[in-house]
Amino acid sequence: MELSKLTIKEIKAKVNNFEEISEDLIEKLAADSRKGVQKLARQIVRRQEKREEAIAKFKKMSRHEDRLRQQGYNLIAGIDEAGRGPLAGPVVAAAVILPEDTLILGVDDSKKLSEKKREELFAVIQEKALGIGVGIVDSQTIDRINILQATYQAMREAVADLEQVPDYLLIDAEHLPETDLAQAAITEGDSNSVSIAAASIIAKVTRDRILVDYDQQFPEYNLAQHKGYGTQKHIQALREHGPTPIHRTSFKIVKKLS
Structure with missing residues (x-):
């Protein structure tokens, strides 16, 4: 890649298509006189470091x-x-x-x-x-x-x-x-x-998708936001409207507000 003939935008478009960037290309980018290209080189280094960390984490979790x-x-x-x-x-x-x-x-x-x-x-x-x-x-x-x-x-x-x-x-x-x-x-x-x-x-x-669907049936409970967890707003809605058929009436706070 002959960097001098490319604009910064064109360089970004090309390197973004590469999954991994060679050290040789990173050195060329860092040595370019344009600050935008130098910044791109630093961004690529950080991106590749993060990828290596993610690979190492995945291997550890395996x-x-x-x-x-x-x-x-x-x-x-x-x-x-x-x-x-x-x-x-x-x-x-x-x-x-x-x-x-x-x-x-x-x-x-x-x-x-x-x-x-x-x-x-x-x-x-x-x-x-x-x-x-x-x-x-x-x-x-x-x-x-x-x-x-x-x-x-x-x-x-x-x-x-x-x-x-x-x-x-x-x-x-x-x-x-x-x-x-x-x-x-x-x-x-x-x-x-x-x-x-x-x-x-x-x-x-x-589960979140199920609760978003339930939100359409019971909009006053705002289930799409809290997904059924016992937030203040959810408990307040229970106080005002009582439990729905999808509430767990065996749970202490729901039983109390039934």
């Missing part, structure tokens, strides 16, 4: 899956849930099987990600995963069997929803009862396992 593959397990499903604490809506669990050679940069505990980033990663996981299963347990069932048992039920439904039967389950902080599959509970698994982190994103985005 250590549980790598260890299990060395032991002969191939279809390793990460499992996580979303919606255990809210006052309204279902609890949703997801099970995700990722291929061995995948690289999904930025995957992390869904609670640490912005809504925009979760949506972006949701699409990437859908594209790259070997299998995705989702389990949804409604508020009436939560009231009947309690939230812990409802969470377990959602997790079992998510595993059953997979097209392939996994040979190992990695679960965020839980052991899943009533299953014969080999499993391990991973402490803070959504931050320490790529499979569980991917499952946390699928579960969170799926």
Whole structure:
């Protein structure tokens, strides 16, 4: 690339098409007399440093899956849930099987990600995963069997929803009862396992979309904003309007305001 014949805009357009920029090109950009090109060189260095950090983080978060593959397990499903604490809506669990050679940069505990980033990663996981299963347990069932048992039920439904039967389950902080599959509970698994982190994103985005739909039915509760969690505005709406059919009447504050 002969930089002197290109405008800064043209240089930016060209380098933005490269996934990685060679050190030789970065040196040429840094040596250019134009301050805009020098600034671009610094931006590229920072961008590539961030990418290397993201790759290193992904590899670190893959250590549980790598260890299990060395032991002969191939279809390793990460499992996580979303919606255990809210006052309204279902609890949703997801099970995700990722291929061995995948690289999904930025995957992390869904609670640490912005809504925009979760949506972006949701699409990437859908594209790259070997299998995705989702389990949804409604508020009436939560009231009947309690939230812990409802969470377990959602997790079992998510595993059953997979097209392939996994040979190992990695679960965020839980052991899943009533299953014969080999499993391990991973402490803070959504931050320490790529499979569980991917499952946390699928579960969170799926549940959030359900609450956005419910917002159309019950606009006075502003469910699209707080997703059923016990915010001040949500509690005030409960005081004014009482619970809806999607509220968890077994939860203390909902019962109190019923």
